[in-house]
Amino acid sequence: MTDNKLLEVEHLTMRFGGLVAIDDLSFTARKREITAIIGPNGAGKTTVFNCLTGFYVPTEGRLTLSANDGPRLLERTEGFRISRNNGVARTFQNIRLFTGMTVLENLVVAQHNRLMDASLFSLAGLFNLKRYANAEKEALERAKFWLNKTGLYEFADWNAGNLPYGNQRRLEIARAMCVEPSLLCLDEPAAGLNPRESAELNLLLQSIRDEQGIGLLLIEHDMSVVMQISDHVIVLDYGKKIADGNPEAVKNDPAVIRAYLGEEEDDELPPEVAQDLHLDPKAQ
Amino acid sequence: MSSLLTSSRVTPVDIAKELAFFAVLAVMMSIMILGVETVDRPTGLELALRWDLVLLAVCATVVGRLGLIVRREHLSRLLQAALIVISALMVFEMFVRFRDLDDRWVSPVTFDMATQSVGRAIFFICLIAIVFAIAYFSSAKGRPTGDEDESNKISARLQVAYRTNTKKVGMLGIAFFIIFPFIFGENRSAIDLATLVMIYIMLGWGLNIVVGLAGLLDLGYVAFYAVGAYSYALLSQHFGLSFWLCLPMAGLFSASFGIILGFPVLRLRGDYLAIVTLGFGEIIRVILINWYDLTGGPDGIASIERPSFFGLADFSRRVPEGVTRFSDLFGIEYSSMHRLIFLYYLILILALVTNFVTMRLRKLPIGRAWEALREDEIACRSLGINPTNTKLSAFAIGAMFAGFAGAFFATRQGFISPESFTFLESAVILAIVVMGGMGSQIGVVLAAIVMIGFPEMFRELAEYRMLIFGAGMVAIMLWRPRGLLSFRDPTILLNMSKKEKVAGEKS
Numbered sequence: 170m171t172d173n174k175l176l177e178v179e180h181l182t183m184r185f186g187g188l189v190a191i192d193d194l195s196f197t198a199r200k201r202e203i204t205a206i207i208g209p210n211g212a213g214k215t216t217v218f219n220c221l222t223g224f225y226v227p228t229e230g231r232l233t234l235s236a237n238d239g240p241r242l243l244e245r246t247e248g249f250r251i252s253r254n255n256g257v258a259r260t261f262q263n264i265r266l267f268t269g270m271t272v273l274e275n276l277v278v279a280q281h282n283r284l285m286d287a288s289l290f291s292l293a294g295l296f297n298l299k300r301y302a303n304a305e306k307e308a309l310e311r312a313k314f315w316l317n318k319t320g321l322y323e324f325a326d327w328n329a330g331n332l333p334y335g336n337q338r339r340l341e342i343a344r345a346m347c348v349e350p351s352l353l354c355l356d357e358p359a360a361g362l363n364p365r366e367s368a369e370l371n372l373l374l375q376s377i378r379d380e381q382g383i384g385l386l387l388i389e390h391d392m393s394v395v396m397q398i399s400d401h402v403i404v405l406d407y408g409k410k411i412a413d414g415n416p417e418a419v420k421n422d423p424a425v426i427r428a429y430l431g432e433e434e435d436d437e438l439p440p441e442v443a444q445d446l447h448l449d450p451k452a453q
Numbered sequence: 454m455s456s457l458l459t460s461s462r463v464t465p466v467d468i469a470k471e472l473a474f475f476a477v478l479a480v481m482m483s484i485m486i487l488g489v490e491t492v493d494r495p496t497g498l499e500l501a502l503r504w505d506l507v508l509l510a511v512c513a514t515v516v517g518r519l520g521l522i523v524r525r526e527h528l529s530r531l532l533q534a535a536l537i538v539i540s541a542l543m544v545f546e547m548f549v550r551f552r553d554l555d556d557r558w559v560s561p562v563t564f565d566m567a568t569q570s571v572g573r574a575i576f577f578i579c580l581i582a583i584v585f586a587i588a589y590f591s592s593a594k595g596r597p598t599g600d601e602d603e604s605n606k607i608s609a610r611l612q613v614a615y616r617t618n619t620k621k622v623g624m625l626g627i628a629f630f631i632i633f634p635f636i637f638g639e640n641r642s643a644i645d646l647a648t649l650v651m652i653y654i655m656l657g658w659g660l661n662i663v664v665g666l667a668g669l670l671d672l673g674y675v676a677f678y679a680v681g682a683y684s685y686a687l688l689s690q691h692f693g694l695s696f697w698l699c700l701p702m703a704g705l706f707s708a709s710f711g712i713i714l715g716f717p718v719l720r721l722r723g724d725y726l727a728i729v730t731l732g733f734g735e736i737i738r739v740i741l742i743n744w745y746d747l748t749g750g751p752d753g754i755a756s757i758e759r760p761s762f763f764g765l766a767d768f769s770r771r772v773p774e775g776v777t778r779f780s781d782l783f784g785i786e787y788s789s790m791h792r793l794i795f796l797y798y799l800i801l802i803l804a805l806v807t808n809f810v811t812m813r814l815r816k817l818p819i820g821r822a823w824e825a826l827r828e829d830e831i832a833c834r835s836l837g838i839n840p841t842n843t844k845l846s847a848f849a850i851g852a853m854f855a856g857f858a859g860a861f862f863a864t865r866q867g868f869i870s871p872e873s874f875t876f877l878e879s880a881v882i883l884a885i886v887v888m889g890g891m892g893s894q895i896g897v898v899l900a901a902i903v904m905i906g907f908p909e910m911f912r913e914l915a916e917y918r919m920l921i922f923g924a925g926m927v928a929i930m931l932w933r934p935r936g937l938l939s940f941r942d943p944t945i946l947l948n949m950s951k952k953e954k955v956a957g958e959k960s
Contacts, residue, residue, distance in 0.1 A: 253837030267828035284818035294817040325947035
């Protein structure tokens with residue numbers, strides 16, 4: 170089990186001035202597993218992602234990624250290099266596609282570094298040497314593979330911005346997979362999907378886990394997704410980890426139920442406030 | 454006119470009222486601005502009354518308003534277009550006359566101007582035809598009529614035709630520019646003008662990399678042009694290096710300046726980047742003015758060496774001992790036009806190289822990364838694209854082409870001074886890119902012809918350059934806010950042909 174470790178987060182703390190967004194968080198994500206991070210709004214889930222993918226530099230803590238070629242420390246790597254050297258790819262909560270470019274172009278851009286190396290700083294590309302032509306062909310094949318996988322093949326030449334919402338979500342996953350990551354971070358991939366699309370997404374994520382053999386890190390609010398496909402669930406509340414385990418165990422954890430429903434706190438309200446709330450529930 | 458009076462909902466009385474109202478308005482606005490002019494006479498400052506101008510202004514307003522009424526009521530496209538053209542001609546006439554002191558009531562100056570030469574007459578007719586076409590095809594919203602669909606279809610079809618045949622249009626354009634000197638071979642001013650336009654086309658294409666592809670608003674592009682020009686001038690004066698050796702060096706120097714400037718400022722975005730590049734452009738100009746020992750300050754650098762025929766022959770009439778004369782090399786009679794035509798072809802080749810490199814780079818990872826960066830920088834970082842290096846490469850390559858253009862400018866003029874590199878130049882180049890449609894190569898050509906060619910052809914109206922420039926910009930922003938030709942061609946297609954893609958987007 171231990172040699173299967175992909176990502177080890179130790180004592181991660183992120184402070185913004187006086188606000189502690191993540192407080193001493195430690196967890197492990199493994200290869201060939203889907204690790205879900207859940208928690209109420211503002212619990213610090215996306216902040217964890219931003220620390221992992223180099224958008225924030227953590228205040229404290231160590232993030233170790235053990236990809237194929239030995240462990241690397243993510244918190245010491247400059248932003249964009251995390252994806253380039255360590256293979257951490259991510260999607261965004263509010264989709265960030267290159268909307269003016271076609272679907273296929275989005276997938277080719279994701280393979281920038283491989284193509285850039287092949288094009289020898291564009292010189293080989295400028296004269297269309299064989300070396301670059303082969304690399305481009307390969308990139309195209311990889312893009313086609315993921316287009317098929319996500320069911321977007323027929324939309325390949327559409328502008329990404331013109332795709333329906335559900336397809337945009339899937340395209341973002343395909344784009345991240347074209348980086349050939351060892352860890353894929355998905356920020357609410359099921360947000361705004363209908364039940365059918367959500368079920369398709371489950372299948373897609375499971376097949377990525379089983380066929381590519383990579384680790385997936387998932388932030389999600391849709392419990393049907395979380396409970397069905399994740400192997401391991403971590404619950405955050407106010408930046409602290411309150412539960413960690415398999416889906417069944419987490420679902421029945423009293424601390425989790427309290428964080429989500431906040432049942433006990435209702436009684437602590439002064440009577441006049443509680444009365445106001447009941448009189449005008451919409452004011453909430 | 455009869456259809457106007459009978460077939461409409463509005464009565465002639467309504468129309469008359471409206472026209473009268475606008476006539477009064479026009480009188481009130483024009484009488485003080487146009488009607489009275491101070492003239493410097495030997496006896497002192499005198500007031501001159503310009504009733505002809507007021508009359509023209511009022512007539513133009515009334516006729517134009519009538520055209521708009523016809524448009525509003527969907528009466529007759531032909532009448533609408535004719536009225537608007539007449540009104541536009543009156544406005545033009547008014548501007549031309551504004552500079553003339555002796556008021557001539559009878560002969561229209563515009564007519565004299567238009568019939569001065571065949572070329573100008575053709576140009577005038579084209580201009581009128583364009584205005585006519587725009588007026589003919591523009592229709593008011595609401596109350597759609599039968600033929601409105603028709604016009605939309607025509608413009609849509611034109612767009613599709615252009616987009617599917619971009620390559621052919623480009624080839625035709627190149628062919629035209631190649632045979633241009635054969636048509637106007639003896640016309641010195643035509644070649645000069647074409648060369649000037651070509652310099653701006655090249656600058657526009659260079660800036661298009663930075664602004665159009667990478668989406669970095671650069672207001673100081675002329676600085677790199679200046680660096681290129683001064684590099685050549687100084688290297689040639691102090692070290693006696695030839696133009697052919699200095700040309701790549703000028704590009705290299707400019708690219709280095711692009712990197713030096715880019716490194717600290719490229720973390721800025723949008724407006725902030727624009728302000729910093731604006732400042733950089735000014736700094737370069739101020740240095741050129743004040744570093745008297747090196748640059749000659751405001752006096753500039755004179756008698757810069759002219760280019761040789763690839764080091765083989767010289768274009769001068771009298772050549773020093775041991776140097777071949779160009780005309781002797783080919784055994785033809787000497788003509789001072791040879792040098793001009795050679796320069797024209799030189800800038801044509803430089804511009805085409807710029808174009809082809811840009812077109813090729815677009816299809817390479819670096820070009821795709823530029824466009825991706827323009828669309829979403831955060832997503833680029835998450836995909837492992839180094840934003841700083843990518844932006845720097847766009848900046849450096851754009852600057853390099855400006856450097857080439859600058860070296861060419863120096864060798865063509867034979868004299869450079871900081872006055873040639875003011876902010877206005879940057880603004881003009883940027884306007885060419887924006888007007889042409891960001892990222893559109895053919896759009897840049899059209900815009901450069903409009904922005905540089907037209908003002909040179911109408912030197913009489915030089916005073917109104919900025920006025921017409923402003924009006925043109927407003928018009929572009931109203932009707933084609935994304936530029937004349939604002940289409941993005943995909944760099945790679947999988948299933949569809951280009952035609953299908955274009956057709957698919959229309960629906």
